[in-house]
Amino acid sequence: xxxxxxxxxxxxxxxxxxxxxxxxxxxxxxxxxxxxxxxxxxxxxxxxxxxxxxxxxxxxxxxxxxxxxxxxxxxxxxxxxxxxxx
Amino acid sequence: xxxxxxxxxxxxxxxxxxxxxxxxxxxxxxxxxxxxxxxxxxxxxxxxxxxxxxxxxxxxxxxxxxxxxxxxxxxxxxxxxxxxxxxxxxxxxxxxxxxxxxxxxxxxxxxxxxxxxxxxxxxxxxxxxxxxxxxxxxxxxxxxxxxxxxxxxxxxxxxxxxxxxxxxxxxxxxxxxxxxxxxxxxxxxxxxxxxxxxxxxxxxxxxxxxxxxxxxxxxxx
Amino acid sequence: xxxxxxxxxxxxxxxxxxxxxxxxxxxxxxxxxxxxxxxxxxxxxxxxxxxxxxxxxxxxxxxxxxxxxxxxxxxxxxxxxxxxxxxxxxxxxxxxxxxxxxxxxxxxxxxxxxxxxxxxxxxxxxxxxxxxxxxxxxxxxxxxxxxxxxxxxxxxxxxxxxxxxxxxxxxxxxxxxxxxxxxxxxxxxxxxxxxxxxxxxxxxxxxxxxxxxxxxxxxxxxxxxxxxxxxxxxxxxxxxxxxxxxxxxxxxxxxxxxxxxxxxxxxxxxxxxxxxxxxxxxxxxxxxxxxxxxxxxxxxxxxxxxxxxxxxxxxxxxxxxxxxxxxxxxxxxxxxxxxxxxxxxxxxxxxxxxxxxxxxxxxxxxxxxxxxxxxxxxxxxxxxxxxxxxxxxxxxxxxxxxxxxxxxxxxxx
Numbered sequence: 001x002x003x004x005x006x007x008x009x010x011x012x013x014x015x016x017x018x019x020x021x022x023x024x025x026x027x028x029x030x031x032x033x034x035x036x037x038x039x040x041x042x043x044x045x046x047x048x049x050x051x052x053x054x055x056x057x058x059x060x061x062x063x064x065x066x067x068x069x070x071x072x073x074x075x076x077x078x079x080x081x082x083x084x085x086x
Numbered sequence: 087x088x089x090x091x092x093x094x095x096x097x098x099x100x101x102x103x104x105x106x107x108x109x110x111x112x113x114x115x116x117x118x119x120x121x122x123x124x125x126x127x128x129x130x131x132x133x134x135x136x137x138x139x140x141x142x143x144x145x146x147x148x149x150x151x152x153x154x155x156x157x158x159x160x161x162x163x164x165x166x167x168x169x170x171x172x173x174x175x176x177x178x179x180x181x182x183x184x185x186x187x188x189x190x191x192x193x194x195x196x197x198x199x200x201x202x203x204x205x206x207x208x209x210x211x212x213x214x215x216x217x218x219x220x221x222x223x224x225x226x227x228x229x230x231x232x233x234x235x236x237x238x239x240x241x242x243x244x245x246x247x248x249x250x251x252x253x254x255x256x257x258x259x260x261x262x263x264x265x266x267x268x269x270x271x272x273x274x275x276x277x278x279x280x281x282x283x284x285x286x287x288x289x290x291x292x293x294x295x296x297x298x299x300x301x302x303x304x305x306x307x
Numbered sequence: 308x309x310x311x312x313x314x315x316x317x318x319x320x321x322x323x324x325x326x327x328x329x330x331x332x333x334x335x336x337x338x339x340x341x342x343x344x345x346x347x348x349x350x351x352x353x354x355x356x357x358x359x360x361x362x363x364x365x366x367x368x369x370x371x372x373x374x375x376x377x378x379x380x381x382x383x384x385x386x387x388x389x390x391x392x393x394x395x396x397x398x399x400x401x402x403x404x405x406x407x408x409x410x411x412x413x414x415x416x417x418x419x420x421x422x423x424x425x426x427x428x429x430x431x432x433x434x435x436x437x438x439x440x441x442x443x444x445x446x447x448x449x450x451x452x453x454x455x456x457x458x459x460x461x462x463x464x465x466x467x468x469x470x471x472x473x474x475x476x477x478x479x480x481x482x483x484x485x486x487x488x489x490x491x492x493x494x495x496x497x498x499x500x501x502x503x504x505x506x507x508x509x510x511x512x513x514x515x516x517x518x519x520x521x522x523x524x525x526x527x528x529x530x531x532x533x534x535x536x537x538x539x540x541x542x543x544x545x546x547x548x549x550x551x552x553x554x555x556x557x558x559x560x561x562x563x564x565x566x567x568x569x570x571x572x573x574x575x576x577x578x579x580x581x582x583x584x585x586x587x588x589x590x591x592x593x594x595x596x597x598x599x600x601x602x603x604x605x606x607x608x609x610x611x612x613x614x615x616x617x618x619x620x621x622x623x624x625x626x627x628x629x630x631x632x633x634x635x636x637x638x639x640x641x642x643x644x645x646x647x648x649x650x651x652x653x654x655x656x657x658x659x660x661x662x663x664x665x666x667x668x669x670x671x672x673x674x675x676x677x678x679x680x681x682x683x684x685x686x687x688x689x690x691x692x693x694x695x696x697x698x699x700x701x702x703x704x705x706x707x708x709x710x711x712x713x714x715x716x717x718x719x720x
Contacts, residue, residue: 001235001614001615002613008165008166008181009166009181009249009250009251012235012251013235013236015235015252015255015615016251016252018604019605019606034705037705037707041557041648041705042556042704044546044555045545045549045557045559045560045645046546046547046550047546052606056250058250058252058257058258058259059180059181059250060181069606069607069608070607070608070609071609072607072609
């Protein structure tokens with residue numbers, strides 16, 4: 001059983017969580033059509049350490065996990081806006 | 087607030103002609119499943135009861151804690167913890183800024199809060215119609231390990247901890263309550279999953295010679 | 308047969324003919340370099356040589372041929388897709404498959420079984436009727452059938468699915484088949500080899516040399532190869548190859564798992580798929596039930612398999628076939644599926660001159676092996692993609708002209 005640690009509810013089986021995709025920042029509103037299309041569709045598909053949205057379903061908590069998509073090892077999890085804290 | 091048009095969300099799990107029905111707090115519920123003596127034995131081993139008729143109230147938002155305190159409600163100071171007031175009403179803090187309040191059987195705190203003025207920025211009411219269950223008995227841990235992956239023993243849970251996890255794939259809120267020398271678990275889940283979870287847990291309870299019992303075994307009504 | 312085996316065992320030299328020459332060191336340059344020695348890459352090499360006379364071709368395979376998703380799928384071949392573009396494309400593939408054993412002179416155990424996509428809900432029935440109409444329009448034999456016909460074709464099936472999800476009907480697709488997937492890779496490899504293509508196993512591409520927007524060569528662990536045309540046919544490794552040429556794509560990698568049971572006497576003639584129960588199953592020529600399910604729910608670049616998967620899959624299998632409760636699962640594995648947002652592949656040219664992409668094969672790649680090889684060969688030879696794959700071009704995303712195949716491409720969503 002794989003485990004993931006919700007920053008609010010603690011360590012839980014992965015089945016309690018929903019993957020929300022990579023944390024991404026939208027381009028500015030005045031970007032070009034091509035930039036916008038790239039933002040809408042393209043993803044950083046290559047493996048590496050990524051920040052991703054995860055959702056703890058029983059409590060409705062969205063948080064961010066820093067995870068290596070090659071090894072599936074989670075470095076840390078934190079609430080949005082609390083990157084600096086442990 | 088409730089009328090006798092309400093029926094417990096567990097109703098779909100009950101076959102026709104099962105036990106005796108009654109109305110508690112405006113909700114039709116099964117008050118007794120089998121003979122009193124058998125229910126007593128079930129309770130000792132592994133009892134499961136439907137407490138969905140208890141009044142519920144929810145509020146969330148960044149000023150929800152302050153608003154509740156303004157209404158004279160004692161709130162838990164820690165995230166994911168709970169307190170009971172002198173009348174036995176439960177106040178659960180779900181995460182940091184959301185609260186679930188459940189009345190004691192003879193309580194009317196929820197009705198009072200529903201009437202209070204909550205039109206304030208940062209205070210949002212959350213309707214609650216969960217299925218609400220009670221579990222107890224010497225074999226209750228056997229049931230919990232079958233439905234849940236995390237350690238829910240008394241030792242693992244702090245005395246006032248609120249756990250949000252999944253039972254048999256269904257999201258639940260859970261607390262452990264010591265009452266009158268007796269240890270019991272309280273479980274809330276979305277009412278649409280209530281019958282499924284009830285059937286699942288009542289089935290396990292039966293395997294341990296326990297089973298469904300009237301809620302009067304837990305609360306004086 | 309045993310005597311022949313004994314002869315092989317006692318001989319110091321390998322007495323049989325090799326399927327393809329064991330090349331070790333690549334030449335200094337090739338007309339075309341194909342990255343990926345799976346079915347797709349080898350088929351492209353074969354058709355380049357056979358149909359376009361381009362034989363100075365190297366196929367570079369990091370591991371061994373057919374060891375990636377070609378050898379990890381559940382071997383189903385079908386064309387009952389949702390979009391006219393998809394149905395035409397996969398139908399062309401089925402047609403090539405039907406004659407492929409003869410063409411490659413190798414028994415691919417291509418077995419036409421008939422394919423049922425079960426519907427357990429009214430909304431699923433609606434999708435089945437939709438797919439049937441699109442299929443018929445394009446000339447593909449698919450139609451909606453009721454529970455009686457399903458029961459007749461597969462009497463072992465619990466039509467109520469343990470009372471959990473009663474079967475209302477199905478999309479029946481007559482040409483639905485299974486084939487020996489490693490045979491497809493080996494057949495194309497031998498065919499390409501005989502026409503002069505050089506296949507290099509254990510040869511990893513480390514970088515792609517692009518100058519002024521044009522491909523000029525590739526760096527490998529066996530040295531530099533000059534070339535002006537590179538085809539990437541690497542499925543789950545596509546994002547890593549694309550990173551080498553600084554090309555962004557919508558592709559995200561999710562593992563897709565499968566497993567087989569111990570062999571049984573033949574009892575399952577057809578191929579069964581249930582979207583609601585997230586199961587597809589057929590019985591192989593060895594008697595094993597070959598079973599697959601939905602994608603793993605999040606991105607991982609790994610072929611590790613999980614207990615969760617077998618538990619979930621077998622529980623749904625038991626809903627359909629309760630009598631299998633004593634049958635053992637003997638093997639499970641995973642492949643890395645290169646998923647696209649619209650569940651259609653990404654094929655053809657790219658903004659980098661000479662860099663061609665055959666990717667985005669997610670959970671639907673094996674069935675397309677012959678036609679993707681053929682169309683990619685044409686794209687490379689003429690530097691122009693044929694109309695059949697126009698809807699699969701990479702630029703469709705920039706043009707917001709997606710080819711929505713989600714309703715027909717896999718299960719469990």
